Amino acid sequence: MTAPEALRAALVTALTDSGALTADWARAFAAVPRHEFLPATIWADENGGDTECSRTVDPEQWMRLAYSDVPIVTQWDDGSEGDRSTPTSSASMPTMVAEMLSDLDAHPGHRVLEVGTGTGYNAALLAHRLGDANVSTVEVDPQVTTAARAALERAGYIPEVVCGDGALGWGVRAPYDRLISTVSLRDIPPAWLSQTRPGGVIVSPVSPLLGGGAIVRLTVHGDGTASGRFTRSAAFMMLRQQRYEGAPVDDYLPDEWPGDAEQSWTKLDPEAIGDDWLAQFACALDLPDVYYRRNLFGGGWTWWLFDTAVTSWATVDSAPGESQYEVRQSGPRRLWDELEAAHDRWTAAGRPGYERYGLTVTATGQTAWLDEPTNPLGWSTLAT
Template identity: 50%
Template sequence: MPDTVWPGRADGVRQGGAVRRAGDPDGWWDAVYRDVPLTTQWDDGAYSGDAPGRVPSSSSSMPGMVFSMLAVLEVTGGERVLEIGTGTGWNAALLAHRLDSANVTTVEVDAATAAAARHRLARAGYAPVTVVGDGERGHPPGAPFDRVLATCSVRRVPYAWVEQCRPGGLVVAPWGPEYGGEGVVKLTVRQDGTASGTFVRSSAFMRLRGQRSVRPGSRGYLSAPWPADGATSTTSLSPEELGGWVAMFALGVQLPGVFPLVERYPDGSYTLWLHDTAVTSWATADWEPGRTEFAVVQSGPRRLWDEAERAWRWWNANGRPGFERFGLTVGPERCTVWLDAPDRPVPQAG
């Protein structure tokens, strides 16, 4: 671990302040050995203060999550593994210990992070192939691999990972839609060049750097003072129903290019904003304690609240399925999310 870490929580959000090995060695050791994620870099290395920065950009994942993903990867000895996202190097060290360093290739986009990890790995007696580059491209010179493991989340699985994994091999990656919610998917590569499999658990990872989104603020969507050109209505569907991690995932796979923001008020009420990434449409729903009807305003070619309500009702009608009932198929041109079987694609709005 680096000498400065920002401990998080087991739910993967709300990092705390910096814990520095030099100033608080006992606190640092305690943080390193707790089952929580540790942010190790903010804002691509541009920030080094004590409070959390703006965007977490590198971390050491929660040990329980690391071990569960390694179990899903099903390595027993001798497999050749491509890891996307070196980070601190700890996960690469675990793989090298099990499989031998020569069988592990790890790719890191940040040169300084990669160099520090390479140094730590060498001190621990490991020498996996360490590559500085865009993990989205994988590592063609080392292909084919038996396994591909991503330690960052994606909203589209790069086809290069499938191409560089042999038929019968596995691709394990955290996947989540633009809207939110995320799960670890286990894909088996097929002879026809596609990969398909089910989600095995929930997750909350930092996004692959090349797939980060730039999200405008809510007010940037308004063409005039509130409520601008928005059409008003009411709904009996509480915005609270749209906020759980699984619900966000189920909505997100149906609402391409849509993301939420929440504006909270001192009395405990809040406004749920829905935006499209094309910056053409928006919607709001106001939650207040004790109410059974909620005010809605929406504008643009996409009626985003109507879409979200239909998506929620589809999820509810199917028994509110968890991650384990969803699956993903990846081909050269597209990724398809399905429910229970590949021939049951999840419907999409927009």
């Protein structure tokens, strides 16, 4: 079996050659043993599927996966027993880890708060470069916290590991020079702003309700606000406190479909949005209170659109080979019309990438913008 040191060196070389790993973080990646932070059974996202691998059954494959540039699921369904349905903890893809640390721009002497300890690997990288005393990490799940703390100690790192609500940050050691989240969210918590010093940086995945996701890099200002641009696409597990459960369909449609819905037609296939992560993200910034579900229908899909206020809904049938698609809409809002208009605005703007979008956050809410803060989009949410 190939030694883990050789596999780790090969991963560092690959990340460096790709440009994801910068020289200031290369020593940490070369030193921290990623495999020491993984459980005996893992699920690696190779070839679009979560492949289960046991260290006991196939130690060579397990070790290879530990140093592959793939995300690895380490927990399902918040640790509950039974059928696996939703991944709830993981070791992030090394490329993403390296790129987010580059975005963070942390330097020796900086005090850092990490939200979402997970396996503890990212905290170990931070501790290796910045020192144990400068790193605090918060994890909501007690079992995950215990496992991460033990893995860190085995690897020789003793940052502060706290079991708590990451949305509240960790005020005990504030203010921080840097804050990094390894869980996604819709709304940046106000506590993160107040616990980061002026001039400090917050790096976090953001996942709007409609879909898509990206990393945002915010700079905290002296007035307690923060602003910055998105840097790249990202798909992370949601902060537990911001998971969204939509209302039952019957709350929107108490009678048989189509009820009082008005019929119309569109030439935009909803799958053109569903198959495009960037398009979803751009439309989601315009429509922060709209979400969708998809159901198989014949040889295609039926899209259901809903608003969080439970006032309006719409359906669109996507059928392969068709040039127009049936739309039904009900309620005071015409949700498909709004989504189509958001897609048209994105297209008219030249299909801008993530780096042209940004976010401004205050203690009471946040607003997304295109190119400049003076060009706000529809996404303006009140903090809860």
